[in-house]
Amino acid sequence: MATKEEIFYSDIIFNMEKHPLTSDLGIVTNIRSIKESIINLLLTNYGERLYHPEIGCNISALLFTNANYITAKVLKGHIITTINNYEPRVLLKIVDVKASPDTSEFVVSITFTVISVNIDNQQISFKLKTK
């Protein structure tokens, strides 16, 4: 298993802030890097990436529909397909999408394992509000 100091994944920080001490471009590493990558993929729409219009999850297209069970199923399918296609570092364990018609939102919870270093039960949770 990787030690705490070892960096096996590193990426630019989400908001491109600079490091408070070194003033270098901020870096995110390891699990956080993977989580930000997954969020980035899920928030990408088809056609946003240059020359690769197929990359993305197209969630925003579903957020114009009613927050109900059927949409939640479709959303779940999109999330699973996207992560399986474009994030080879993780193995999905649970993807849970719950529709909340009263508040017009979906609550998404993703549980995964990082394959190469076998870090288990990592979770991302967020809410998507329909428009």
Added chain:
Amino acid sequence: MATTKNLSNLSFDAVKADLIQYLKNSNIFKDYDFTGSKLNVLLDLLAYSIIYGGTYSNAALYESFLDYARQRESVVALAQNLGYVPSSSTASSVVIPYEFEYSGNSIIPPTELTIPKGFKFTASVENKKYSFVVPTDTVFTSSNNFNFIGDLSLVQGSFIRSESVWKNDSRIFIKTSDIDRKYITLTVNGETFDLSDPSDILNNNAARRLSAEKVFYIRETIEGWTEVYFGMTEDNSDDSNNLFVYVGGIRPSEGDVIVVEYLVTNGNDADYCTNFKAIDSITNFKSIGIIVEYNAATGQKIDSSTYYYSSGGGTKEDIERIRKIAPKIQEAQGRCVTANDYKAFILKQFGSDIDNLNVWTEEGISGRAYYAIKPTNGLTTSPSFTKSINTYLKKYNVATITPYYVDPIYIFINTVLKIDYDPTLLKISETQLIQNIINDIQLFYKNTINDFGKAYYNSRLLTVVDNADPCILGSACDVVLVKEFPVEVFWSLNKAINTANDASYVDIQPNRSLYSIEPIIYNSTELHIESTDIVDGTESGSLIIGPQTATKVFINETDASSAGGTTISWAETVSNRLPVNAIFTLTSDTEEKSFDYTVIEYLDSAGTQMLVQLTDGTNGLDRDSTYYAMITPYYFNLPYTGTDFNSATPSGPHYVENGVWYVIGDINYVDGTFRINRWSTMTTNTTDPSSENSLWEDDFVRMQIDVPESDIYPSDGELIVFEPYLRPEYISVKLNPIIFNKKLK
């Protein structure tokens, strides 16, 4: 990091892979090859930026070469660097005989009437009206004190006038692309400046102009507009001996008033306009209209409003033509010497009306350069058009060479297509399918045979047909070669054979001087007829020509040879053949010179005599020579009655109903020759041949021959053409639906 880079690969993925390869040497960022990482998104942007810049640079580089540039402005700019200003739109024009009548109160009317520049007419074609204007002040003189008659030149369009005050850094633009630059006029403080065409290297070279000359120059801008510019007045630059920076001519001074007038035109849209009517008026004068003509035989008025139609309109020069001509114009250095020079000059000036051009000389015949033209619209050119080409060439060619126009001889390939198709796959109507096939064939001809001497390959045509629609299963075609000869050319063939007294075997070579006839057996590469094509077991068939109108006959000319002075007359009994002002050619059998004559008057209303007048300034005819009117051939009196030609009575799509065909020779199917052996019989009583246009159904005669060998190699100078609209009889498509039995599938 690699020290060398492959810069030739400008695809997005390759550039991105190159960047990722670079990042692999870094330990700071490791997520470069995971699609969701922000680093990967940045790499996308970087790769996009690189290929954008690379593609732009590549395109810009291509645009800087005349051969590869795709934008019109690039081609025009590069051509202008070579001293070639591409031609603008051309206004359609016409000359009409027009009459005004004095309607004022003065007892003594003026002796002259000036029709001012810009005087407007309207005319129409296909229910669209266009305006025509008089391009320059034209003076008519009175014929009987009250009537003013003369030829009035009209050009299509409207004159626009723009006025500006000159400043030292002024630039004058004509901000429209639809102008005919020939009609630009310019004045500076009322003084007229002349247009100096910079592409006219020999005569109007800017470096040869004197500094005090009142000239202006034009060039095309990248917007397609026209810029007007001036000379330098005097060369006071440091390098005064450097002709590269010298532009002759006076430069206006600050505060001078520049007035530019130009003609905005609709180009070839306004061709074939008729019914010219004046819409402007002149004080004290009444516009009568186009001069009325009378039918010589009946004395009835002829509706002359449709006699005169506009022609010669053209669009802006196509960039492919600019690309082709500009280097040749530079190479010619303003002089017509080689065949390429002639081509370049003719195409430069008249290119919008020319589809194909061939120029050649004949060994052993000095002093002549021949050219043949297939016009853009139609198959024949007007005498006035070729005359204007000859006049234009005189400025540039070697003094001892005379250019001669020769009608091209076209080879039509009469194609009978048999097509099997699957009706279950046909998504359009059969009529539409046939039209699509014909359109594809037309494109095939345009792309592959669009030049003199280019060969025709049947298999390639069938490939095009097979690919015309997915429903087509297979195709086959029969090929018949057809040559059409203008009637007057046919007559000269006839005369030449009589002169040579050898009517055995003839080959009609269009690119010889004036269609000379040479005893020659057909070369098997030109017309190859195999012995397997023996029709009905015979080895030969009849060669026939036609169709002629059965109901009309020729008359004998009575007085063609007695001409003198400037007029010539002969009897006419057949009415209404040649309108006043028709131009035709008389040729002597004793000398090889021809004159252009114009019919000026019928001597009486019964049309018994016709008067023609020299129009080329020659001092009359030689009384000792016999001159023939070279308009149509004499009659033949040998109508075809047999059935041996192609084993069939002449009928069907290739023959005009009720027409009469004449036997003129025979075809040997074994050795591939055809023999014209009836000339002497045909030309009985032709010592004084007359002319009769209306004898023939068409103004040409056809010779046709079956060709089992389906690849056609025309001799040098012949042109294979496909004109489905002008000659629809030369293409027929037979569709054969095939219904598949599913059990057999």
